[in-house]
Amino acid sequence: MQSAQTGNDARVERLIEWLRDAHAMEAQAESMLSRQAERIEHYPELKARIEQHIRETQNQAKLVESCLRRHDASYSGIKDLGGKMMAMGQAMGGMMMGDEIVKGAQMGYVFENLEIASYEILIAAAEAVGDLETKKVCEQILVEEEAMAAWLREHLPKITQDHLTRLATPGVEAKR
Numbered sequence: 632m633q634s635a636q637t638g639n640d641a642r643v644e645r646l647i648e649w650l651r652d653a654h655a656m657e658a659q660a661e662s663m664l665s666r667q668a669e670r671i672e673h674y675p676e677l678k679a680r681i682e683q684h685i686r687e688t689q690n691q692a693k694l695v696e697s698c699l700r701r702h703d704a705s706y707s708g709i710k711d712l713g714g715k716m717m718a719m720g721q722a723m724g725g726m727m728m729g730d731e732i733v734k735g736a737q738m739g740y741v742f743e744n745l746e747i748a749s750y751e752i753l754i755a756a757a758e759a760v761g762d763l764e765t766k767k768v769c770e771q772i773l774v775e776e777e778a779m780a781a782w783l784r785e786h787l788p789k790i791t792q793d794h795l796t797r798l799a800t801p802g803v804e805a806k807r
């Protein structure tokens with residue numbers, strides 16, 4: 632660990648807070664993505680990409696945890712629980728909608744961009760305090776978030792059109 636990092640440096644404390652926020656965000660991402668993947672029946676490409684990102688997300692949570700541990704800090708279980716409950720609410724809300732596949736992909740794209748912003752902030756903060764290991768870890772995670780955001784953006788038109796095609800086909804389920 633670099634000499635710039637000491638327990639009573641207010642900047643490091645802020646970095647640790649942001650790492651805890653990121654950990655809570657990843658916990659929320661995992662439950663949200665798991666709910667989505669479980670419910671998808673007729674959109675196998677989206678389901679497979681979400682399942683890939685669930686595995687990435689689980690690893691991201693561990694990577695963020697490793698950054699907290701190097702600072703001798705733990706993640707906040709209370710915040711994680713809040714995140715999980717929020718994700719559950721969102722997923723349940725989704726079940727009520729006939730267009731849940733489209734809304735889910737839309738919300739997924741929004742969430743990935745929230746993650747991108749969070750890791751950009753963490754990278755800048757880690758650099759500012761000289762925590763180059765955290766910077767490296769967050770840069771690695773950022774690549775996966777950007778790839779997921781780009782995939783969702785690219786596939787939103789096809790998901791939308793597939794949904795509409797199914798909607799127009801008698802006897803075919805379109806919502807998920």
Ligand code: MG
Nearest residue numbers: 660688691746
């Ligand atoms: Mg993530």
Ligand code: FE
Nearest residue numbers: 743746776779
């Ligand atoms: Fe993500």
